[in-house]
Amino acid sequence: MPITATILETARTHPDRLAIAGAHERLTYAELVADSQALFAAVDDLHRAQETPPAPAPETLGIPITAVSLTSAFLTARIIAGLAGFRAVSATIDPRWPLDHQVGVITVTGIGLVISDSPALAEALAATGWTGTVISSAAFTDAVDRRTRTAQAQQTPLPAPTVRDGAEPFLMLFSSGTTSNPKAFIKTRDQYRANVAVSAAHLEPLPGIVTLAPGPVSYSLTLYAVIESLATAGSIHLADEFEPLTLGARINEESITRIVAVPAVVKALAEAAHRDPARFVGLDLVVTGGANLPAAIRDRLGEVLPRTRLISYYGAAEIGFIGDSRDGDGTWIEIYPTIGAQIRDESGHPVPDGELGTLWILAAACSDGYVTGTTEAVLRGPDGWATVDDQGRMSNGRLQLAGRAGDIAVTGGHKVSLPEVERAFDGYAAGGHRLGEVVAIVLPDAALGSIVALVIEAGGEGIGKAALLAHARSRLAPQFVPRRFFVLDRLPRTVGGKIRRAEIVDLIVDGQGLRL
Numbered sequence: 001m002p003i004t005a006t007i008l009e010t011a012r013t014h015p016d017r018l019a020i021a022g023a024h025e026r027l028t029y030a031e032l033v034a035d036s037q038a039l040f041a042a043v044d045d046l047h048r049a050q051e052t053p054p055a056p057a058p059e060t061l062g063i064p065i066t067a068v069s070l071t072s073a074f075l076t077a078r079i080i081a082g083l084a085g086f087r088a089v090s091a092t093i094d095p096r097w098p099l100d101h102q103v104g105v106i107t108v109t110g111i112g113l114v115i116s117d118s119p120a121l122a123e124a125l126a127a128t129g130w131t132g133t134v135i136s137s138a139a140f141t142d143a144v145d146r147r148t149r150t151a152q153a154q155q156t157p158l159p160a161p162t163v164r165d166g167a168e169p170f171l172m173l174f175s176s177g178t179t180s181n182p183k184a185f186i187k188t189r190d191q192y193r194a195n196v197a198v199s200a201a202h203l204e205p206l207p208g209i210v211t212l213a214p215g216p217v218s219y220s221l222t223l224y225a226v227i228e229s230l231a232t233a234g235s236i237h238l239a240d241e242f243e244p245l246t247l248g249a250r251i252n253e254e255s256i257t258r259i260v261a262v263p264a265v266v267k268a269l270a271e272a273a274h275r276d277p278a279r280f281v282g283l284d285l286v287v288t289g290g291a292n293l294p295a296a297i298r299d300r301l302g303e304v305l306p307r308t309r310l311i312s313y314y315g316a317a318e319i320g321f322i323g324d325s326r327d328g329d330g331t332w333i334e335i336y337p338t339i340g341a342q343i344r345d346e347s348g349h350p351v352p353d354g355e356l357g358t359l360w361i362l363a364a365a366c367s368d369g370y371v372t373g374t375t376e377a378v379l380r381g382p383d384g385w386a387t388v389d390d391q392g393r394m395s396n397g398r399l400q401l402a403g404r405a406g407d408i409a410v411t412g413g414h415k416v417s418l419p420e421v422e423r424a425f426d427g428y429a430a431g432g433h434r435l436g437e438v439v440a441i442v443l444p445d446a447a448l449g450s451i452v453a454l455v456i457e458a459g460g461e462g463i464g465k466a467a468l469l470a471h472a473r474s475r476l477a478p479q480f481v482p483r484r485f486f487v488l489d490r491l492p493r494t495v496g497g498k499i500r501r502a503e504i505v506d507l508i509v510d511g512q513g514l515r516l
Contacts (some may be wrong), residue, residue: 003192003231004085005163007032010233017208018235020081020226021254022074023246025080029233035144036082037158038151042143043083044159046113052131056110057371059186060089060169067106068170068217069093069116070137076217077114077226084170084230085161089186091172092220097182099124105174105182106130108373115140166190172371173220173317175388184371185318185379195320195365196231198336199224202324203287203311204258207233211258212251214239214265220317221289225260248279257284263293266310270300283308289315293330296427314401318379318387323399331423333399339363342385343394356402356415359392360385378391391417406501409442411450414479414500418442418501421452421482424475425468433462437491440482441505454482455504455513460487465516486513 007029012018015030027035047053047064056065066088068076076092083090091111093102095118103124106114112132116122122134135143164170170189173181187195197206205228213225213236222238229236237256239247242265250256266288270512273280273513286301286308294310301310314333323335332418335341340362343351351357366386369379378387391402402408402417410414421440428435437457445451454468465485472481486508492500507513 003081003196003227004161006231006233007081007085008161008163011149014233017233018210019230020074020077021235021237022072022332023239023250024157025074025078027078030079032081033161034127035078036085036161038144038148039079039082040086040088040153040161041147041158042140043113044086045147046133046135046143048344050112050131050133054107054110054112054130054132056089056112057108057172057184057186057200057373059368059371060110060172061085063169064113065089065090065091065109065111065172066113067093067111067115069095069102069114069118071095071117071216071240072137073215073217073222073240075137075141077238079229080171080217080223082228084198085164086159087164087168089169089172091174091184092216092218092223093174094216095121096216101182103128105374106132107186109184109371110171111172140499161213171223173223175286175317177410181374183375183377185367185369186371187365187367191320191365191367192227193231194363195224197340198321198363198365199228200232202321202336203228203313204285205229205232205234209234209258210237210254210256211235211260212237212239212247212256213260214242214247215262216240218270219262221260221262242268244268244275248272248276251283252279255282257282258287259283259285260289261288263288263297265443266293266301267297270297270304273301273305277304280305280308285309285311287311287313289313293325294426298330299427314399316361316390318367318370318388319361319386320363322361322363331400332395333401335397337401340385341394341399343392348381349358353395354393356391356408356417358387358405358469359390359399359401360387362386393512409450409452411442411445411452411479416452416480418452421454421476421480424480425454428463428471430463430467430471435463435468437499439491439501439504441501443484443505444481451483452480453484453486453508455486455488455491455508457491458487485516487516488513 011029011033019029020027020033080090114134166189169186171187213222215222283316311324323333342360343357362385388407403419407418420441425438439455442450443453492503
C-alpha cells in the first residue's frame, strides 16, 4: 500500500478528509497534494542553488537528502509527507540531540538541505566547511508560498507527485542520537510499504480512522504513525508534546479514537482520563511502542478506561514491526505471522526454548544495512536475517525480551536479565510507601566478578532494604536478586525519557548514590 498512491486516491475520492492536523494548522488530502507540489519545487530550488552540493551517501543512489530538525511536529510531518511523491530522500533530526551528533550525521551522510531554527547548528555546520544549506522554518514556508504565487502568475504547472519505484530510497532514519553516535540507515519505498502492510494488519490504522500521535516526528514511533495513517487513508493529529488539558479537549472535539504514543504519554493519558473521563470516553485503542510496558501503566489505563484497548508493540526502526502484547502482564510478545524470529547464541546457532540469547529477525521491511561512515555495526547477516542485538528468549513461539546486549549481566556464572529484575519491582508498595522508578545495574565484585544492584530514584526510598530484599527473593530466582541497593536524587534519562543505565553505573561507582 504505497503512501503516495493512497494520498492521491483519497484526494480524488475524499478531497475534504483531514490528512494532517496540528494544534492550529490543518491540511486535507486535496490540500496536501496541492501543497506538496510547491513544497517539492522549493526544496528542489534550494538544492539546485548550491554551487558545490554535499555528496549524498551512496546508499541514496545520488538522490539529494533533505533533513528536518524542528520542534513543530505539524511542519515536520507536512514536509515529510509532501516530499513522499517525488525523487527525494527525507530525514528527521531531533533538535534536542547533542549538537555534535547533529553535525556529525549531517556531514557524514551528505545531507544537503537542513530546515532548522537553530543558529548554533548553522554556525557549527559552517565551521566544518559543509557546503549545504540551512534554512529556517519561516524562510522555508515563505519559499513555498513564493513558489505557489510564481506558478500562478506565470501559469506554469508545478511538478506533480507520482507513485515512485519501490527500489527507490525514501527515508533516512537514525537508530540513536542520545547515548552514542547515531547510526543512519535507508528505507526504500518497498521496505516502508512492507512495514505499513504489517502495521495495517495488526495495529488498526484503518481508512477514516482519526489518530493522535503526540511527540516529536523525529521519534520513529510518531513518524510511523504519520506514514501509516496517510498510507491507509486515515487522519493524523499531531502535538509537540502531551498536554493533558488541551489534548483531552481535542480528543473529544475531533472524535479521535486511536492514540499512538510512548509509554510515558500513556501513563499521563491514564491520569488525565481519571481526572476528566468524559473527554476520553470515545477512545477505542491506544498503541504504544517498546516492549515490556510496565504493568502499573497497563493496569491504570484499564482501570480508568475499561473499554479502551491497549496494544504494546515491539519493533526496531531498522527492521520494522515485529510483534505485540495485548493481555496478561505484557511481557510475552506474539510474533506477527509474516515475521521470522530466532534466538541465537554468540556463535550464531539457535538456542533451545527458554534460553537467553540474541534475537534475529527475518522481515521484508528490514533495511539493507547501515549508511557508510556512520557505524561499523552489521545489521544483516549473509542469510538475510538481521539483529539490533536485542536479547530475549522464545517459548512456544512467543518472545520475551531481556533488553539489549548491555542489559544482560553474568554473575556467578549465571546470565541475568536486568529488565527482568526491574519488572519484579514494578508497582511495589509496602508500609504506606510506593516504590518509584528503579533501574538494575551491574557492579564489579571481587568474589563473583560482578553483582546485580538496584538503584532507586529519590522519593521512592521509604521502603527499607530488608523489605526490598524480601520482595526480590519472593519474585526472582536467587541469581537475579540484587545484592546491593542505592538511592540517587535523579535517574539520568535520554531526551526521549529512557533511563541511561551506563551513566547510572558511573554515578554509583563514583560514590554519588546513597547505599541502603
